[in-house]
Amino acid sequence: MSGPKQFYDYVDANQDSFIQRLSEAVAIPSVSTDPARRDDVHRMGSWLESQLNKYGVTTRAVPLGQQELEGKVLEYPPAILGRIGDDLSKKTVLIYGHFDVQPADKSDGWNTEPFQLHVDRESGKMYGRGSTDDKGPVLGWLNVLEAHHTLGLELPINLRFCFEGLEEDGSQGLDELIATEVAKGVEGWFHGVDCVCISDNYWLNTRTPCLTYGLRGIAYYQVVVSGPASDLHSGLGGSIYEPMTTLILLLGKLVSVEGRILIPGIYDGIAAADSSELQKYQDIDFSVADLEKIAGAPIALSEDRVTVMMGRTREPSLSLHGIEGAYSGAGGKTVIPSTVSGKFSLRLVPPQTPEDITKKVLSYIEAEFAKLNTKLKMKVELLGGGNPWVADTKHWNYEAAQRATEAIWGQTPNYTREGGSIPVTLTFAQNLGVNVLLLPMGRGDDGAHSTNEKLDISNFINGTKLLGTYLYEVANISAQK
Amino acid sequence: MSGPKQFYDYVDANQDSFIQRLSEAVAIPSVSTDPARRDDVHRMGSWLESQLNKYGVTTRAVPLGQQELEGKVLEYPPAILGRIGDDLSKKTVLIYGHFDVQPADKSDGWNTEPFQLHVDRESGKMYGRGSTDDKGPVLGWLNVLEAHHTLGLELPINLRFCFEGLEEDGSQGLDELIATEVAKGVEGWFHGVDCVCISDNYWLNTRTPCLTYGLRGIAYYQVVVSGPASDLHSGLGGSIYEPMTTLILLLGKLVSVEGRILIPGIYDGIAAADSSELQKYQDIDFSVADLEKIAGAPIALSEDRVTVMMGRTREPSLSLHGIEGAYSGAGGKTVIPSTVSGKFSLRLVPPQTPEDITKKVLSYIEAEFAKLNTKLKMKVELLGGGNPWVADTKHWNYEAAQRATEAIWGQTPNYTREGGSIPVTLTFAQNLGVNVLLLPMGRGDDGAHSTNEKLDISNFINGTKLLGTYLYEVANISAQK
Numbered sequence: 001m002s003g004p005k006q007f008y009d010y011v012d013a014n015q016d017s018f019i020q021r022l023s024e025a026v027a028i029p030s031v032s033t034d035p036a037r038r039d040d041v042h043r044m045g046s047w048l049e050s051q052l053n054k055y056g057v058t059t060r061a062v063p064l065g066q067q068e069l070e071g072k073v074l075e076y077p078p079a080i081l082g083r084i085g086d087d088l089s090k091k092t093v094l095i096y097g098h099f100d101v102q103p104a105d106k107s108d109g110w111n112t113e114p115f116q117l118h119v120d121r122e123s124g125k126m127y128g129r130g131s132t133d134d135k136g137p138v139l140g141w142l143n144v145l146e147a148h149h150t151l152g153l154e155l156p157i158n159l160r161f162c163f164e165g166l167e168e169d170g171s172q173g174l175d176e177l178i179a180t181e182v183a184k185g186v187e188g189w190f191h192g193v194d195c196v197c198i199s200d201n202y203w204l205n206t207r208t209p210c211l212t213y214g215l216r217g218i219a220y221y222q223v224v225v226s227g228p229a230s231d232l233h234s235g236l237g238g239s240i241y242e243p244m245t246t247l248i249l250l251l252g253k254l255v256s257v258e259g260r261i262l263i264p265g266i267y268d269g270i271a272a273a274d275s276s277e278l279q280k281y282q283d284i285d286f287s288v289a290d291l292e293k294i295a296g297a298p299i300a301l302s303e304d305r306v307t308v309m310m311g312r313t314r315e316p317s318l319s320l321h322g323i324e325g326a327y328s329g330a331g332g333k334t335v336i337p338s339t340v341s342g343k344f345s346l347r348l349v350p351p352q353t354p355e356d357i358t359k360k361v362l363s364y365i366e367a368e369f370a371k372l373n374t375k376l377k378m379k380v381e382l383l384g385g386g387n388p389w390v391a392d393t394k395h396w397n398y399e400a401a402q403r404a405t406e407a408i409w410g411q412t413p414n415y416t417r418e419g420g421s422i423p424v425t426l427t428f429a430q431n432l433g434v435n436v437l438l439l440p441m442g443r444g445d446d447g448a449h450s451t452n453e454k455l456d457i458s459n460f461i462n463g464t465k466l467l468g469t470y471l472y473e474v475a476n477i478s479a480q481k
Numbered sequence: 482m483s484g485p486k487q488f489y490d491y492v493d494a495n496q497d498s499f500i501q502r503l504s505e506a507v508a509i510p511s512v513s514t515d516p517a518r519r520d521d522v523h524r525m526g527s528w529l530e531s532q533l534n535k536y537g538v539t540t541r542a543v544p545l546g547q548q549e550l551e552g553k554v555l556e557y558p559p560a561i562l563g564r565i566g567d568d569l570s571k572k573t574v575l576i577y578g579h580f581d582v583q584p585a586d587k588s589d590g591w592n593t594e595p596f597q598l599h600v601d602r603e604s605g606k607m608y609g610r611g612s613t614d615d616k617g618p619v620l621g622w623l624n625v626l627e628a629h630h631t632l633g634l635e636l637p638i639n640l641r642f643c644f645e646g647l648e649e650d651g652s653q654g655l656d657e658l659i660a661t662e663v664a665k666g667v668e669g670w671f672h673g674v675d676c677v678c679i680s681d682n683y684w685l686n687t688r689t690p691c692l693t694y695g696l697r698g699i700a701y702y703q704v705v706v707s708g709p710a711s712d713l714h715s716g717l718g719g720s721i722y723e724p725m726t727t728l729i730l731l732l733g734k735l736v737s738v739e740g741r742i743l744i745p746g747i748y749d750g751i752a753a754a755d756s757s758e759l760q761k762y763q764d765i766d767f768s769v770a771d772l773e774k775i776a777g778a779p780i781a782l783s784e785d786r787v788t789v790m791m792g793r794t795r796e797p798s799l800s801l802h803g804i805e806g807a808y809s810g811a812g813g814k815t816v817i818p819s820t821v822s823g824k825f826s827l828r829l830v831p832p833q834t835p836e837d838i839t840k841k842v843l844s845y846i847e848a849e850f851a852k853l854n855t856k857l858k859m860k861v862e863l864l865g866g867g868n869p870w871v872a873d874t875k876h877w878n879y880e881a882a883q884r885a886t887e888a889i890w891g892q893t894p895n896y897t898r899e900g901g902s903i904p905v906t907l908t909f910a911q912n913l914g915v916n917v918l919l920l921p922m923g924r925g926d927d928g929a930h931s932t933n934e935k936l937d938i939s940n941f942i943n944g945t946k947l948l949g950t951y952l953y954e955v956a957n958i959s960a961q962k
Contacts, residue, residue, distance in 0.1 A: 033812065103814075109711060216716065220813045229777020230590065233930045235697065235901025237828050238740050238798030239772055239789045241780045245738055248801055252733035257726055257853045259719050291720055296710020296819075299722045299856045308720045317719030319817050320729055322807030327824060329805065331514065332701045332864045334826055334901075335930060336800050338777075343808060345815055347718050372738045375780045383813050420716025420815075449714040449816060 001407050002472040003465075010147040011464050018143050018460065019126065021051075023117040025099075025135045026128035032077065032100035032169040035069045041077040041165045044099045048138070048163060049080050055145035057082040057161065060189070064166070064173030077165030079177055081189050084145075085158030091478045092158040093471065094193040094432070096424060097138035097200060098167035101130035102449045109451040125454045132455040133448035136463070137199035137441040138163060143464040144471070156475035160193055167200075167424070170384045175427050182431045195397040195474070196428045196436040199467065203443045204309075204416050206293070208285040209409045209466075211401050212438035214313065214417030215425055217348035217388035219357050222324075223250055223365060226339040227376040234334040241374045243340045244326055250378070251342045253368050255318040259301055259311065261346070263364045266316060269351045273314065281306045284414045294444050313417035317347045343383075347419060354385025386423030395435040400473035407473075408466045439470060482888050483953040484637075484946075491628040492945050499624050499941065500607065502532075504598040506580075506616045507609035513558065513581035513650040516550045522558040522646045525580045529619070529644060530561050536626035538563040538642065541670070545647070545654030558646030560658055562670050565626070566639030572959045573639040574952065575674040575913070577905060578619035578681060579648035582611035583930045590932040606935045613936040614929035617944070618680035618922040619644060624945040625952070637956035641674055648681075648905075651865050656908050663912045675959075676878040677909045677917040678951065680944075684924045685790075685897050687774070689766040690890045690947075692882050693919035695794065695898030696906055698829035698869035700838050703805075704731055704846060707820040708857040715815040722855045724821045725807055731859070732823045734849050736799040740782055740792065742827070744845045747797060750832045754795065762787045765895045775925050794898035798828045824864075828900060835866025867904030876916040881954035888954075889947045920951060 001008060011018075030044035031037040049059045064076040077100065085092070104114035110127075112118040117128040130136075141161070148155055166172045181188040203210050225243040232240075255261050273281070288300045291308055302308050311317070324341040327333045346357060362380055369378045391398075393415055405413040418438070429436045441463035447453045482489060492499075511525035512518040530540045542559040549555075558581065566573070585595035591608075593599040598609040611617075622642070629636055647653045662669040684691050706724040713721075736742050754762070769781045772789055783789050792798070805822040808814045827838060843861055850859045872879075874896055886894040899919070910917045922944035928934045 033814075218815070220815070222813075227776070227778050227780045230928065230933070231931050232776060233901055234798075234800040234802070234826060235828065235899060236772075236776065236793060237800040237900065238796050239782055239793035239900070240776050241738065241782060242740070242800055244801040244803070245736055245740075248729055248732045249738060251729045255726055257722065257730060257855050259723070259726075291717075295708070295713060295717065295721050297708050297856075299708045301720055301722060312717060312720035315719050317715075319715040319718040319723055319815075320725040320807075321715070321814060321816060322725070322809050322818065323804055324809055324811060326801075326803030326809070327805075328803050328807070328809035332703075332824060332826070333514075333802060334699070334701070334800075335802060337803065343813060345715060345813070347716065374738050375778075418716060419718065419720070420714055447711065450712050452711065 001469065002476055003469050004153060006151050007147050007153065007468055008465055010151055011143065011461060015461055018139070018464065019119060019457065021142065022126065022131065022136060022139050022460065025139060026117040026130050027115055029115045030100045030165065031103050032166050034103055035072065035074055038074050041100050042075070045077050045080050045165050048099050051142050052082045052161065055149040057084045057145065062177055064177065076172055079174060080161070080163040082161030083159070083189065085155055087158060090157050091194045091474050092160060092192045093474060094160040094162060094190060094196045094428070095141055096162050096196065096198045096428065097141065098134045098164050099138060100165045100168050101133065101135070102168050104129035111452055124457045126457060126460070127452055127454045129453055131453055132202070132442035132446040133453065134167070134200045136455040136460055140199065140441055140460065140464045140467050144468040147468070156472050160190060171424055174424055178427050178431050190432060193432055193434060195434050196432065197470065198422065198425060198436065198438050199441050200422055201418050201420065201438050201440045202446055202448065203440055204284060204286045204414060205290040206443045206445050208411055208414050209405045210414040210416045210440060211398055211405070212416050212418050212440060213393045214390040215388060215422055216313065216419055217352065217354065217386050218345055218421040219348060219354040219385040220345040220383045221361060221380060222341045222343050222383055223247060223378065223380045224339065224341045225376055225378050228336065228338040231338050232336040234336050236336060241376050242336050243376055244337055246372055246374050246376055247323065247340045247342050249372060250365060250368060251320055251344065254344060259317060261316060261318045263360050265360050266357065270349060273310065278306070280415055281309050284309060284416060290444065312419040314349055316349055316352060318344060320344045347421065348388045350388050350390055353387050354382060358382045386421050387426050389426040389429060390417070391429070391436055396477045397435040397437045400477050401437050401439050401470055403473045404466055404469040407469055408462050482950065483957055484950050485634060487632050488628050488634065488949055489946055491632055492624065492942060496942055499620070499945065500600060500938070502623065503607065503612065503617060503620050503941065506620060507598040507611050508596055510596045511581045511646065512584050513647050515584055516553065516555055519555050522581050523556070526558050526561055526646050529580050532623050533563045533642065536623070536630040538565045538626065543658055545658065548653070557653055560655060561644040563642030564640070564670065566636055568639060571638045572675045572955050573641060573673045574955060575641040575643060575671060575677045575909070576622055577643045577677065577679045577909065578622065579615045579645050580619060581646040581649050582614065582616070583649050585610040592933055605938045607938060607941070608933055608935045610934055612934055613683070613923035613927040614934065615648070615681045617936040617941055621680065621922055621941065621945045621948050625949040628949070637953050641671060652905055655905055659908050659912050671913055674913055674915060676915050677913065679903065679906060679917065679919050680922050680948065681903055682899050682901065682919050682921045683927055683929065684921055685765060685767045685895060686771040687924045687926050689892055689895050690886045691895040691897045691921060692879055692886070693897050693899050693921060694874045694879070695871040696869060696903055697794065697900055698833065698835065698867050699826055699902040700829060700835040700866040701826040701864045702842060702861060703822045703824050703864055704728060704859065704861045705820065705822045706857055706859050709817065709819040712819050713817040715817050717817060722857050723817050724857055725818055727853055727855050727857055728804065728821045728823050730853060731846060731849055732801055732825065735825060740798055742797060742799045744841050746841050747838065751830060754791065759787070761896055762790050765790060765897060771925065793900040795830055797830055797833060799825060801825045828902065829869045831869050831871055834868050835863065839863045867902050868907050870907040870910060871898070872910065872917055877958045878916040878918045881958050882918050882920050882951050884954045885947055885950035888950055889943050
């Protein structure tokens, strides 16, 4: 262990109070996409800021502007910036996390109240919205700060924090904030940052820690088909063009059941994996059974583990999310909906970008709509997007994280790419020009964004030790080099 | 005018109080499909019963049993049966109507509160849920009863009433009730009924009254596709079979954009129209522009008025209503839904029946699902259905209605078939073995089941006169024959 013994002892001795703090955090329903919960996101930001202050971190709440939503003007929750340590002889690590969460309602299929942390000591799991995405990891950092502050231990590196409350709503304003701070030069909040560490993803399985060096990008679209001035009684069926029929046919032209995207040119420029990259995938401790455990059913697209892992992380994918404006309740309603909006998104890999992909998506859907030759109206638009990202794994940032992982978990981490997107990763990499590391806390079955989201107690406690140890490893390596 | 002058004078003099009574009825949100509003449906039934009693009608509220809904046991609203007159020398007319309504919420796009009748004197329109479907017509009969009761006029025929509170929820229990009463023979409530009159549909346009002699049947289905144990983060996309992709492809195989149903054998046995039937369609005062006015947009499937009318009334149609279980809100949510249920229905014409059609629908969808060769699960099921119906228009019941229409509106009515379904029509025709007439009160642009449902004041008042006159014409014809 490269950290001081007192640190590890403190973490072991304070497990219950760390869990109590996680309960407090989960109890604030900071759902960023729900205007009715906007005050809770603000409250969560204030709570986090006061915690940071308690442990000696200087903070600044940066306003990110306003939005007009459903006729009301709402303040965006501020980003909470933090800094502790200004020793020029030390490395400076920037930590990112987010304090907002996905929507959740017990009626969605939760076994317990989503905004009350349910600690199941028998299984060692803690259930609640945000437990793993991303309140658990953010609180891991608070645990590290608390231990050092309480013990009077000096941190081995300088720390900078950037916590946001809009990650689940497209990280509004964050790119501008980062660019602004960078443009300030030596006066900027992120000046002197040597590397970035983000703990906002998951192990690929439930056994093996991992370091993540790649993320897929995203491009989210809606196709709106309209016709009648209002919803119509379906007794009119057979006499008019119906928007749902057209929308369903358009959505059916996007992707095959096997996940092959049917939009021409979408795979252009994506290089096949070379032998060294294939080897990396071979080395990963992940089976088709692991995937099917995460999915909860035997529905893998292939029986070959490498094919499945590559399909999830280094190939683009297209998912159909739903339809707005059509009947979505239980039972039957005999209505012809007047305006329906199909939602779908693509996960992107280099060299794909939302800009490039959008041209192809729009021209394909417009051409397919024209072929249908209806009298309806169609509009397809990009709702949001982010570029994919791949990092250099030979950097000392990864070396430090690998050593810390080996020390805490006794295992060499898998080097993985993720199927999901965390757009800010790329923003940091591009704006700061430093190496970015994803160092996950939770496991592959945590169910982020899903019902019954959980974090294992062992991952919360060992994760706290891992984050602390990583800081000591960064200091050690920098001292050696 | 075949009715007494006092009757018409009374109706003219009491317009405001008739409208006031309609306001009272609309203010009771008797939404039968919403468990939270079940008490209001019961309340509406009691209100109607007390109104009938006030005008000398003997009533019986017939319990229709219970249902379990969302874990609660709910009483079905009773059917309200009524009878007035037992003169064996007179004809006996059975009147049907319903006192429940479709769901409505201002946020759906209503300009005014749906459960407050908004009387716009300038345009002559009364807006509110149930104004035309079917509280307006039901209250038309109350107006006729009130006039005769108050004036001390004897009704020219015997009347029987059958009002239900579950029409919008599949008329649960009504078929059994009718069958039971018929099985009682001379003791049954409907004994001696010579014909049936139902006022629960609409003119085909906004100018010409009509008599309706045909209705399409319905068969309502859901296709459920499931796979993952719970909703998944779309970062998993590209590694698993996704239920939405499969569902969308299946729904896309049901109907062409031009409304042609793609299920093999679905059109079997439907005879082409002969020249006399074609002539009936030619005679109808209805243009493509009329249809497009109802739809609110130029989206007719054909430029030929007869093709459009026949597509709506004497051809089957298939409408896609929506998807349960997928994301249906505004904006984006990056989720792969675990279980999705596509809702669609077919409108049926003779000789189609839900039983016959269901076999074809199930075997087609099962075969198409098998072809897709996924690892997902699929289930398709019939949620409800009703047979189509066509009546003999040469019957004296239609003759009486035509004369009454000519007297009140000064126009020969169009003879039309409807695209929608009123299953009880067929139940009466089959169980009582008598002629059934649909005598609509409202216009083609009333927007039943839709936002901003309305009834024109002139249709409410002239409609009241029409219903009364129809009774006198039935009496006259029966006296002549």
